[in-house]
């Protein structure tokens with residue numbers, strides 16, 4: 001049990017962590033990968049290069065140190081991280097490795113200021129957080145195996161079909177290789193996939209939202225090919241899926257996780273997406289359509305061009321079928337194809353002819369600046385922050401609510 005004195009010592013390091021948090025976690029990751037290189041197969045090495053994961057961990061450690069008197073307030077954050085951890089099969093024994101390197105990194109970065117008392121305080125604090133997190137994750141693993149078709153860890157799946165949806169996005173229909181059922185996901189959830197990359201000589205995991213409502217048989221993921229102006233920096237796994245994965249191949253898949261899900265409500269549901277950010281929202285919309293829900297539904301989507309735009313036919317079909325569904329599409333560049341409910345430019349809610357019903361539930365997904373813009377515009381249009389839900393396709397770095 002952490003003492004009051006130890007809590008004070010940990011809290012006193014918050015200003016230092018604020019200044020040096022990212023440097024500390026950067027140092028920590030370098031140290032951990034040097035001593036435990038096998039963990040390179042567990043982490044997204046792309047996120048290590050762009051620094052996103054270091055920032056996410058630094059922010060989590062800071063939030064913990066800040067709230068050491070009442071860690072319960074962190075439960076929503078612990079839940080979101082826990083979902084990511086269980087989707088990557090992180091187990092309690094991993095916390096020992098992370099603890100060893102995090103505490104050593106604190107000692108190395110703080111230098112002579114790192115007294116034995118301070119380090120002991122951090123050790124007690126870290127293992128208290130580790131117990132809280134791995135305890136919560138144990139309950140998530142239990143929930144998974146308690147479900148029909150559920151499993152914990154990795155399970156081989158067969159790519160039964162590979163369907164091109166647009167110039168950028170291709171869908172993969174994943175069926176369990178063992179012929180069993182799949183656990184029902186909550187629309188909006190993601191799976192992790194793990195593939196071996198000969199280029200790195202490593203296994204690499206990535207998350208992909210399930211882009212259909214639950215059906216008991218398969219998961220569909222829809223992957224955007226991430227290209228860069230320098231071909232050496234093209235996205236590793238998305239290009240591997242597009243170029244190297246064929247029908248009949250096997251990939252390891254973890255069971256559905258994630259806290260960005262359709263809320264239980266009767267209010268209108270407004271889905272706002274940019275590019276491939278539409279995948280979790282397509283699953284939510286399909287669920288509402290399948291359930292025959294009479295809720296007012298609004299689909300607002302932005303795409304670079306009509307050619308890059310995926311699932312347009314599907315959403316148009318739903319729009320024809322369901323009078324309570326309206327769709328608005330924005331194209332950055334459409335060469336004169338902007339007519340009817342199509343708009344030109346970035347998604348701009350203020351341009352919508354019928355305006356926005358502020359008393360609705362809003363679901364946002366897309367690039368970080370897209371989410372920020374739509375979130376702030378919704379607030380200006382009088383929407384209550386608690387009715388806006390969003391997900392980033394990477395370590396969660398926005399703290400808008």
Ligand SMILES: Cc1cc2nc3c(=O)[nH]c(=O)nc-3n(C[C@H](O)[C@H](O)[C@H](O)COP(=O)(O)OP(=O)(O)OC[C@H]3O[C@@H](n4cnc5c(N)ncnc54)[C@H](O)[C@@H]3O)c2cc1C
Nearest residue numbers: 046207208209223224226228233235236237238279393394
């Ligand atoms: C919850 C969640 C759900 C997701 N759902 C989907 C989904 O439904 N569909 C989907 O397509 N994606 C989704 N993603 C994103 C997906 O997980 C991957 O992040 C994405 O496919 C890119 O992975 P990659 O391996 O191709 O790119 P990485 O190799 O990881 O690179 C990431 C990006 O950085 C660029 N890059 C790489 N190295 C450098 C460098 N040195 N300097 C500058 N830039 C660099 C790459 O070009 C690329 O754009 C989701 C992510 C999360 C967290």
Ligand code: HEM
Nearest residue numbers: 042043044047053056057060081084090094095098395396
């Ligand atoms: C107290 C300890 C820990 C804290 C505070 C912590 C915090 C975090 C945070 C904030 C994220 C980002 C979540 C998101 O936004 O999606 C994350 C992701 C992750 N964590 Fe942890 N974590 C801890 C322990 C561990 C352990 C023990 C491991 C395993 C060795 C681990 C492996 C990972 C991996 C692989 C990811 C995903 C990284 C990525 O996608 O780049 N974490 N963690």
